[in-house]
């Protein structure tokens with residue numbers, strides 16, 4: 001009998017129908033990718049059981065054709081009568097269609113460019129079709145475009161055999177996404193036979209936790225999530241809210257929450273090397289440095305940061321603030337406090353352009369002080385780099401702004417007391433750990449403009465405390481945003497011309513998609529040439545992209561700052577942090593290719609001065625309904641928190657924050673956005689276990705498991 005630990009490559013030794021060596025091998029390989037197993041031989045039955053159905057169908061009562069309604073999604077069982085391929089546009093596009101019947105009425109199903117389907121659907125085949133039905137009033141019957149389908153094999157005992165019980169019809173059935181080339185029907189069969197012969201699945205969390213939260217046992221949950229009971233409300237399953245789903249989601253969050261709780265516990269037990277105080281003299285020095293009055297939100301955040309810094313535990317704080325909310329000055333004040341106490345500080349940022357700009361701005365802010373600020377990026381000449389390394393090591397530099405170059409081997413800090421990381425979403429947990437390792441167990445402040453709900457932030461960023469700047473500096477007018485199609489291009493150019501005539505400047509941004517980076521680069525370059533030559537010959541344009549040499553980038557950027565260039569054609573290298581208050585127009589090409597948070601970042605490059613600013617989102621290709629809905633949000637709000645939340649809902653945290661980067665284990669069932677309430681509950685339970693039940697053998701076993709499994713990241717990440 002297989003157990004949950006049985007390797008999938010050995011699954012064919014257990015006499016399961018339809019699982020031969022080839023299938024076993026395929027399953028092992030596909031599941032290894034999903035479960036992030038380096039070797040397919042490590043894939044287990046347990047991994048496979050966490051391959052969740054994407055939806056469920058109640059086939060105990062399929063709709064009949066007579067019951068179909070216009071514009072409603074439904075599944076029906078029909079028999080194919082006649083099918084064929086129809087060429088369009090001189091054969092460049094081919095359509096496969098068939099007419100089918102359920103004995104009472106008839107329907108038409110069709111697919112574009114999938115002519116192999118002619119071999120799938122034989123005349124007389126029984127087929128289940130699932131899709132959006134539309135009434136063809138002309139012909140008088142219902143049609144469905146690109147439906148999901150499943151061919152029922154008549155001669156197979158699995159359909160309605162009294163011995164095995166029905167698997168594919170006459171019951172609630174799971175529908176799976178194709179796994180490699182294994183389709184839903186075969187998967188369903190595999191799961192069915194596997195679960196029938198599988199030994200009882202052992203429980204993994206303590207019985208009193210299960211009791212407290214009225215959870216389903218693990219065995220029942222993993223079985224029912226694949227084959228819901230006959231009386232279970234199928235909507236709950238399709239909304240991922242069934243008792244079975246809930247139990248599995250809770251468990252995933254509980255493990256994560258335990259890991260975070262432990263990590264936090266370890267950290268608060270540390271003491272830091274730096275000793276930091278604020279006295280009257282220092283307070284006065286910090287005030288004198290301020291170029292403007294801080295907003296209430298900035299003051300509040302700074303208060304929290306100072307409290308951390310003057311305690312004897314290392315600070316580990318996330319500063320969230322919308323684009324333009326003024327995070328930089330907060331960071332500079334924190335750095336000044338460390339410097340006044342005799343420590344070195346570093347500011348690490350994701351791009352060279354941003355490093356150069358921060359360096360420039362910070363030097364301006366520090367002009368009245370005796371501090372030395374330096375810049376360290378990967379592209380300094382070898383000699384400059386060596387000199388900078390020396391000035392860092394000797395302690396001559398009090399504040400170093402840099403890119404990843406800051407955590408290269410050759411860099412040795414002198415009494416690093418505070419490390420600030422800007423635009424945290426571009427860095428991973430490992431870089432944070434690395435820069436921390438370089439200092440005196442220093443304070444760490446990470447900043448992000450991709451704001452996310454607080455409970456999520458705590459989870460995603462693990463062990464960070466969170467401060468929020470939820471107020472913009474005074475005198476900002478919200479950027480007015482418009483989604484437009486290509487037909488408006490001339491008008492948009494005319495508008496930009498007007499703005500330039502009024503003394504303003506503009507950005508034109510092109511996306512870079514990694515796979516076709518070269519192509520998109522050419523687009524940006526060609527577009528720049530075209531705009532300069534044909535559209536704005538009377539003005540000077542600049543081009544900025546990631547492949548340029550740093551000196552060139554710097555030159556273009558500073559020319560733009562001085563308004564010697566009126567328009568900057570750029571790739572997304574300007575996404576983070578670029579600050580030119582005189583720029584009032586942001587034109588984004590191919591806006592449909594960007595995520596909302598990224599668009600919000602880009603939009604944040606304008607609206608930095610007093611003048612009214614504009615963001616125009618050009619959606620190039622025929623916009624899908626989804627894309628249009630998505631972009632509409634940009635027109636409706638400039639609130640980064642709302643945008644981030646929508647983005648998270650639409651794309652999921654993995655996409656928005658980069659699951660790998662954030663150091664977060666990939667969830668198999670849970671979804672951080674959808675299941676926030678469950679996350680809350682699991683976190684409270686974990687806190688309770690760690691605080692009050694720490695010495696229970698059950699809790700001890702959980703702690704042992706969390707510390708051992710690399711996916712929780714306790715072993716190597718700080």
Ligand code: ADP
Nearest residue numbers: 292293294295322323324325326327328329473
């Ligand atoms: P972000 O949070 O996006 O990093 P910045 O720190 O770059 O924002 O600040 C955006 C702009 O707002 C900068 O030009 C900065 O000088 C200005 N600024 C920040 N705080 C204030 C304030 N309290 N009053 C006026 N201007 C401010």
Ligand code: MG
Nearest residue numbers: 327328422577
């Ligand atoms: Mg910034």
